[in-house]
Amino acid sequence: MVKAVIIDDEVNAQNLLEKTLERCFPNKFNVVEKCNSVDSGVHAIKKYEPELVFLDIQMPEKNGFELFKYFDVINFEVIFITAFNQFAIKAIKRSALDYLLKPVNSLELAEAIKKFDTRNKGNFAQKKLTLLLENLNVNDQQVSKIAFPTVEGFELLHSNQILYCKAESNYCCIKQISGHTKMATKTLKYVEEILPSNAFIRIHKTFVINLNYVVRYHKTNKEVELTNGEKLPVSFRKEEEFINAILQNN
Template identity: 35%
Template sequence: MIRAVIIDDETHCTQRLAGLLDRYCKQSVWVAGTFDNVDDAVAGVAALKPELVFLDIQLHEQTGFDLLGRLPQIDFEVIFTTAYDNYAIQAFKFSAVDYLLKPIDPDDLLQAIVRLQKILDQRQLTEKFNTLLHNLKTTDNTSKKITVATNKGLLFLQVSDITRCQSDVNYTTIYLKDKQQIMVAKTLKDFEDMLTDHNFFRIHNSHLINMDCIKSYHKGKGGYVTLNDNTSLEVSTRRRDLFLKKVEEM
């Protein structure tokens, strides 16, 4: 899902574009916010961190170029929207993904989103490839990275930053040392296959833990472990002996 904002000083234009996106691009674009002047837009872009900005050229007495000039960095794609085609050459000098004339035609909008998606997909492919090269070059397991796909895009996680993974049927929640929680549309078995060689162990049908994050083990029928973040998790009876053997090998 592409996180977008619309910046336009005409309310009816903002409403039309938002309506077209909701009707034709609902599965691929999410409008996180709308702004009608440069000052509010500068603050909004900084807060919302969009991947895409639909930017009107004329914004009251200022322009979309004034907005871009005030940003410390432009780390999003831009689709300019305007009624004035004489701005086109200047717009593309800012590396706009596309340029849409008002009133915006649905087919032109769809084509622009398709082109944008290809750019974003290629960017993610580059990041995936860089992660692969990183993992091939390093022999230190704690420095390895994994790529996980979320509903907001790809995340590249350091294996050593993961405390545990918890199953929720066909989804898995990843718990990080900084207390972030990330839900991923993969099974716990997928992560077990990825992480077992990196000192992770599945102590239960629902729990895969980073053995380096164990604070203590408490005996019982299966017993339970307490992790460094004070989370206590049951060790299944079936997995207990293998778990204790793993502990001895540490």
């Protein structure tokens, strides 16, 4: 069985999550301890060495993110839990980590557990949580690297390395300024949401571009030319927004 720790200051939320795990995944998880604070959670993790921690973000004395400063090495996976769709969620997504909104939905829980079962462990957890803490301390314009989920695990890229993103069915092709491409196992809509909004804009149902690499706009053909010479279509619906963004960016 998978050893798990639940850290949440609300007893009802603890019990609901535990019962949902038992109902949806019988004989899969052993919740070794339920904690109501970061301090008690740290003690439980060091005592039981769980493989998975369910961690509430908003707690009275210390928020959930403070838990990680008590560990030199992170060798457990984390699924965050929050009652608010807040700014921190973008940082969590940018780090290829999972979160659940309260009250916990069994379908969303099942999806998060599915990812837990297939993801890489150990060092990857450490890298993702380190990236999360870096991105929590900066604003949207100064975002550190972004972790894009891939078939193999995840790819760390700085937003400045990205030329554009292209929809490929339920996946997203990320074209880098180096010429290399990476395939993210997320939709273009998802990727658009985690990119810095000051630098990236949707110009078409298929494309999100980095405004910093725009060379010119061909109004007649409704095409934008990028620094690598590629020309991408701008839809009629997106034209005005795109032109305004270019003017503001310069």
